[in-house]
Amino acid sequence: MQDHLEIAILDSRKMPPDKQGCIIPFGARDWHTDHTNHERPPKYTALYAVKLPPEGGDTSFANMHTAYTELPAEERTSLDKLETVNKIEDFAYISEEARAKFGTLPRHPLIHTHPETGKKAIYVHPGKLERIVGRGPDESREFVGALLNCVIGEANTYRHKWRAGDLLFCDNRAVLHRAHRDYDMAEGRVMHRIIVQGDRPV
């Protein structure tokens, strides 16, 4: 936003295509936490609903603490050892020079500990996942996709039906979120977003 640079305007009518030319609304590709390509990703994302389509455009949230604790102990132990390497998403408008400015790709634990609650949680953004340390990119993406498919279900998700004027805070360290792409993007779904810097995940 021109006079308030900390506020981002997310408008479904102005979405950039990815490298394959696909236009997908912000946040609608996968379940994810925000900005894992940063060393200190945002602890909170605040969304303010400005303009909504007549139908659809909900946002869902999934509890990554219960997703983790309900896995068998053996699987938790093996997930605890994994680290992700994180990059900028493949939007076509982001040049190689802009990517290079980010330098070394940040590494984060796949399972991190929430700094305030002390609870462990799955922490990942599949679209920003370059690879899991020690595995190839394709294998890593398949692995994370299968893991999220397995652990996310109706029992640990909340689906928010927006009303204009809603202000919603999301604790990115505890939940993953996903926007639903079940509306006509040309109609315009407009959110204002602020992200609040967090700590380095551990």
Ligand SMILES: [Fe+2]
């Ligand atoms: Fe997001």
